Amino acid sequence: MQRSSFGHYILRRLWATLPTLLGVTLIIFFAIRLLPGDPARLVAGLLASPEEVERIRRTLGLDRPAVVQYFDFLLNLLRGDLGTSTVTRAPVLAEILQRMSFTAGLATASVTLAVLLGLTAGIISAVRHYSSLDYAVMAMALFGISIPVFWLGLMLMLLFAVKLHWVPAGGYSGPASLVLPAVTLAAFSQAIIARMTRSSMLESLRQDYVRTARAKGLPQRTVVVRHALKNAMIPVITVVGLQFGTLLGGAVLTETTFAWPGIGRLLVNAISSRDYPMIQGIVILFAVTFTLVNLAVDLLYGYVDPRIRLE
Amino acid sequence: MVTSTRESDWSEHVPLTRRSAVSRASLLRRLARHRTAMAGLVILAVMLAGGLVGPHLIARSPVEVDFNRVLQPPSRQHVFGTDNLGRDLFTRILYGTRVSFFIGVLAVVLSMALGVPVGLFSGYYGGRPDQFIQRMTDILLAFPGILLALTLISVLGIGIENVIVSVGVGAVPVYVRLVRGTVLTIRELDYVEAARAIGMSDRRIILRHVLPNALPPIIVQSTLQVGTAILLAAGLGFLGLGVQPPTPEWGTMIGEGQTYIFSSWYLEAFPGLATFLAVMAFNLLGDGLRDALDPRLTIL
Numbered sequence: 001m002q003r004s005s006f007g008h009y010i011l012r013r014l015w016a017t018l019p020t021l022l023g024v025t026l027i028i029f030f031a032i033r034l035l036p037g038d039p040a041r042l043v044a045g046l047l048a049s050p051e052e053v054e055r056i057r058r059t060l061g062l063d064r065p066a067v068v069q070y071f072d073f074l075l076n077l078l079r080g081d082l083g084t085s086t087v088t089r090a091p092v093l094a095e096i097l098q099r100m101s102f103t104a105g106l107a108t109a110s111v112t113l114a115v116l117l118g119l120t121a122g123i124i125s126a127v128r129h130y131s132s133l134d135y136a137v138m139a140m141a142l143f144g145i146s147i148p149v150f151w152l153g154l155m156l157m158l159l160f161a162v163k164l165h166w167v168p169a170g171g172y173s174g175p176a177s178l179v180l181p182a183v184t185l186a187a188f189s190q191a192i193i194a195r196m197t198r199s200s201m202l203e204s205l206r207q208d209y210v211r212t213a214r215a216k217g218l219p220q221r222t223v224v225v226r227h228a229l230k231n232a233m234i235p236v237i238t239v240v241g242l243q244f245g246t247l248l249g250g251a252v253l254t255e256t257t258f259a260w261p262g263i264g265r266l267l268v269n270a271i272s273s274r275d276y277p278m279i280q281g282i283v284i285l286f287a288v289t290f291t292l293v294n295l296a297v298d299l300l301y302g303y304v305d306p307r308i309r310l311e
Numbered sequence: 312m313v314t315s316t317r318e319s320d321w322s323e324h325v326p327l328t329r330r331s332a333v334s335r336a337s338l339l340r341r342l343a344r345h346r347t348a349m350a351g352l353v354i355l356a357v358m359l360a361g362g363l364v365g366p367h368l369i370a371r372s373p374v375e376v377d378f379n380r381v382l383q384p385p386s387r388q389h390v391f392g393t394d395n396l397g398r399d400l401f402t403r404i405l406y407g408t409r410v411s412f413f414i415g416v417l418a419v420v421l422s423m424a425l426g427v428p429v430g431l432f433s434g435y436y437g438g439r440p441d442q443f444i445q446r447m448t449d450i451l452l453a454f455p456g457i458l459l460a461l462t463l464i465s466v467l468g469i470g471i472e473n474v475i476v477s478v479g480v481g482a483v484p485v486y487v488r489l490v491r492g493t494v495l496t497i498r499e500l501d502y503v504e505a506a507r508a509i510g511m512s513d514r515r516i517i518l519r520h521v522l523p524n525a526l527p528p529i530i531v532q533s534t535l536q537v538g539t540a541i542l543l544a545a546g547l548g549f550l551g552l553g554v555q556p557p558t559p560e561w562g563t564m565i566g567e568g569q570t571y572i573f574s575s576w577y578l579e580a581f582p583g584l585a586t587f588l589a590v591m592a593f594n595l596l597g598d599g600l601r602d603a604l605d606p607r608l609t610i611l
Contacts, residue, residue, distance in 0.1 A: 023450035031466050146591035148542055150549045151565060151583030158576055249456020253546050257569075268550050271465040283454070283462050290455040 010299060017291055024287045025077065029070050032276045077284075083277035087270075092281040096263060102172065103262035106254070107247055109182035114189035114247075115240060121190070122197025122236075126205060127224055137194060144191025149250050153184040153257035170259040177258075185254045189243040196239040200232040207231070233304050241297030245290045341603040348599020354592035358585075362408025371399045373406040374557040382575050392577040394568065400577065403559035404585050410560045411589060414475055415541040419533050421479030426486025427529065431517055433487065434494025444487065451484040457546055464552050471560075474553045478543045482536055489532055493525040527604040531597055538593030545586050561586045 040057035041048075048056075057063050061072060076083070082092035125137040157180060161169035168177045204210065205228050213227045252264035259265070263282055270278035342348055366373075377397035385392045391400035433444040451459065463477035497503060498521065506516045547553030548562025556563055561582040568578030 019446060020449045020453050023446070024453050027450065028462065031462065034466055142591060142594060146538065146542075146587055146594050148545050148549075148562070148565075148583060148586050148590070150546065150562075151579065151586065154565070154569065154572060154579045155583070158572060158579070162573055245455030247456075249458050249461075252457060252461065253549065256550055267461070268552070271461065271552060274465070276465075279462070279465055283458060286455055286458055287453045291453050 006302075013295055013298065017295055020291060021288060024291075025074065025284055026070070028280050028283050029073055030066070032280055033066060082281035082284075085270075085275050085278045087273050087275045087278070092277050095266065095278070096281060096285060099261055099263050099266055102260060103251055103255070103264060105178065106181055106185065106251060106260060106262060107244075109178055110185040110189065110247055111240070111244065113182055113186040114193055114243065117186065118190040118193025119197055119236070121194040123201055123224065123229065125194065125198040126201030127220075129202060134198075137198070141191040141194045144187045144194075147187065149184060149188060150253040150257045152187055153180065153254055156180050156184060157258070170257075172261055177260075181254050181258045181260050184257070185247060185250050188250060189240075189247060192239055192243055192246075193236065197232065197236050200235045201228055204228045204232040230304075234301060237297055237300055237304060241294045244293045248286050248290060338603055342599060345599040345602055347595045348603070351592040351595025351597075351599060354588055355596065358408050358589055358592070359412065361405055362412065365405040365408075366402070369402055369405070371402040373398065373403045373559045382571065382578075384575070385577055391581045392575070394564075394578055395571060395575075400564075400581055403564060404561070404582055407559040407561045407564065407582065407585065408589070410471075410554060410558060411541050411544065411586070414471065414478070414544045414554070414560075415537040415589075415593075417475045418479035418482070418540040418544070419536045421475065422482040422486055422536065423529070423533060425480070426483040427490050427522075429483075430487040430490025431494055431522060431525070434491035435498055435513070435517055435521060441491070445491075448484040448487050452488075454481075457543055460543055460547065461550075461552070464547060469552055469555055471554045471558065474544050474547055477547070478540045481543070482540070485532070485536070486529070489528055490525055493528055494521055497521050497524050531601045531604060534593055534597035534600055538590040538597070541586065541593070542590050 040053050040060060040062055044053045044056045061069055073083075080093060082096070084090065085092055085095060088095065121137045121140070125134045128134050157169050160166045160180060167179050168174075171177065205224075207228075209231075210223060210227050213223045218227075248264075251262060252267055254260065255262045255264035256268055263285070267279065267282045269275075270282065375398060377393075380389070380393045380397040382395055383389055383393040383397075389399050389401065391404065393399055394403070429444060433441045454462065459481040460477040463480060464473060467473040467476060503516060503520055506520055511519075544553055544560070545562025545565070548560045548564075549566040551563075551566055554560035554563050556567060564582040565579050565586075568575070568582070571578050
């Protein structure tokens with residue numbers, strides 16, 4: 001495929017995700033306006049006079065029709081202005097950016113861990129189908145998908161931080177603080193990736209080209225990695241993309257468990273204090289990130305399987 | 312989520328089980344032979360029995376405060392210990408079974424009630440309405456993981472009904488996708504064609520032929536989904552945005568106990584273990600049902 005047409009393809013796909021992203025902003029914007037209570041009163045505080053509340057309502061633009069407010073909101077969004085937090089009075093975007101690196105770091109560490117562990121476990125499980133190793137891996141995977149992520153975090157904290165003092169219990173005080181949250185957050189995704197890799201590998205190990213590869217005397221490692229795994233990757237990549245969403249959601253719980261100063265915890269605090277510009281900004285950011293990651297995953301298919309590129 | 316990754320299995324390459332192939336008796340036989348599914352069923356039965364009958368056997372109240380017995384470690388008298396208000400943890404966990412199962416099942420019923428009809432309609436009729444519905448589903452699926460439930464909770468406010476609604480509505484797109492995918496295959500089959508040929512109404516075809524044949528994946532998904540719903544509700548509870556104290560919900564209990572993690576490990580350990588067991592049991596049963604309903608799909 002030529003470079004220019006691939007660029008074209010990316011643009012077309014980006015264009016196609018626009019309605020989804022618009023829909024996301026629409027839902028959040030109007031859902032949040034359905035909230036009971038008066039945002040102007042909330043900002044002003046309980047003791048403010050009616051005039052003061054009215055003044056704040058005008059400054060926030062809340063006295064205008066909802067549709068006008070929505071378009072304003074969209075325009076501001078395009079300019080990178082997500083509004084002002086009603087609690088800290090700081091720009092929402094600035095607050096998010098300040099914590100972004102923590103969540104991004106946590107997510108990256110977890111994805112890496114989940115993919116490495118999940119792939120390895122899945123491959124071993126498929127190659128040693130019905131062995132005790134296979135059963136062990138599948139039991140681990142079952143644990144991974146059934147365990148509440150925040151509880152796993154607490155139990156790990158209890159063992160490795162409180163009892164053994166190997167790592168800090170929470171907060172951020174250097175790279176060692178990342179270990180427990182990353183392991184916790186990776187547990188679920190790792191299990192899903194292991195299950196998917198296993199089933200996809202079992203499927204591809206049954207194919208004729210694998211038999212051919214074996215028949216011509218290729219070593220086991222080459223057969224597994226070059227022939228079977230490469231062809232088993234598509235469903236695995238899909239799952240990894242979807243897991244990124246779980247990870248962002250799971251970050252909310254994990255960050256709360258470990259007092260990790262990321263965006264997830266910012267969101268929980270914002271919900272508790274009903275800081276809706278903040279809720280709005282964070283949810284939109286998460287949804288956009290998730291959508292773009294899945295777009296990237298879609299584009300990756302073409303790289304892994306050239307047949308898909310032409311479609 | 313578990314759900315979104317697993318549903319694709321069905322819609323893409325799962326053959327539709329003909330009724331003759333899966334008679335009810337052979338289905339039960341297959342399920343009974345499935346050891347892990349049986350393990351799941353046994354765990355669920357024990358937990359449910361404990362949650363329903365247990366409270367009648369134990370005279371303790373799950374909410375009664377006793378400041379003379381605050382934060383006692385597990386002992387003969389209090390097998391799981393007592394919490395910061397002196398309440399017996401075992402009693403609270405037993406009652407919590409009711410709460411969690413109630414939320415899990417109702418949330419899934421809600422998702423089904425909304426998602427299945429839309430999926431049936433979307434898949435059977437196709438065309439513009441289908442495209443519109445699919446775009447809407449795309450939008451809802453753009454909310455990663457627990458986030459849709461969190462957004463809904465932030466709008467609706469906390470409380471047990473709102474937890475059910477948030478968790479239930481959050482899973483609607485999963486059902487729409489699943490059912491639509493299944494229906495797309497079914498509507499091309501000969502018996503649907505035949506029904507149409509003899510002049511049967513669409514409504515009748517959908518109810519008599521399409522829906523019954525779309526049921527197996529729905530049943531499997533729903534079993535797994537109850538586990539997911541319990542997990543989600545516990546997550547909301549842990550964040551303090553779910554069922555409110557003093558109602559003994561497992562996630563809420565873990566959240567409340569977090570303050571005492573350095574001194575009283577049992578406050579966290581036992582409610583979490585209960586959640587874990589319940590979710591695992593639903594996962595085991597769901598996987599077993601999948602195998603029993605469709606013997607060809609035994610891999611995952």
